[in-house]
Amino acid sequence: GAGVSQSPSNKVTEKGKDVELRCDPISGHTALYWYRQSLGQGLEFLIYFQGNSAPDKSGLPSDRFSAERTGGSVSTLTIQRTQQEDSAVYLCASSSARGGEVGQFFGPGTRLTVL
């Protein structure tokens, strides 16, 4: 497609359940980022993938959060044993090989609600 796509657009889950969020970056973009947008914390960086390099996980808030990127394209963000404070909009972005300096392109986000 022409832009970054994310699925699902909305996810409601019960506390303690695991969830998987998917991101399809723009074709040819080697860099992929996950961010979280919440009322209390604003926009926060979570994790960054660049090509075949080891991901930068420095923004993950706890070990319940993990992400992988298969084949240098699609990425999945997994949250285990979800908590109510995980409720937020999870945004994925991709960029060309210059590491986002020319601009990162964002998907529409997945709104996660943990009951």
Added chain:
Amino acid sequence: AQSVTQLDSQVPVFEEAPVELRCNYSSSVSVYLFWYVQYPNQGLQLLLKYLSGSTLVESINGFEAEFNKSQTSFHLRKPSVHISDTAEYFCAVILPGGRRALTFGSGTRLQVQP
């Protein structure tokens, strides 16, 4: 570490009036600067960016921002706003050569009134 401050959480303005959304950053080294816009119920869109060169950068819809190194600012301006400019605006920075993720300000909600 770098940080971004957007002092105004909300800016109400009448249609066709000028507006300035303020952004200050804190960094011991040079950074790249961005403004993103988020329209209601939509994702983030890149509005404009400063990497190097001319300190005044413009977007296609009439916004402009000026990089001021001495004041560590990157304020966003528009001489005449439209109702359709109502949105949340985020200032962000990237540290060249460092972690490639954006560090965002807290956002400014621009409310254009008729």
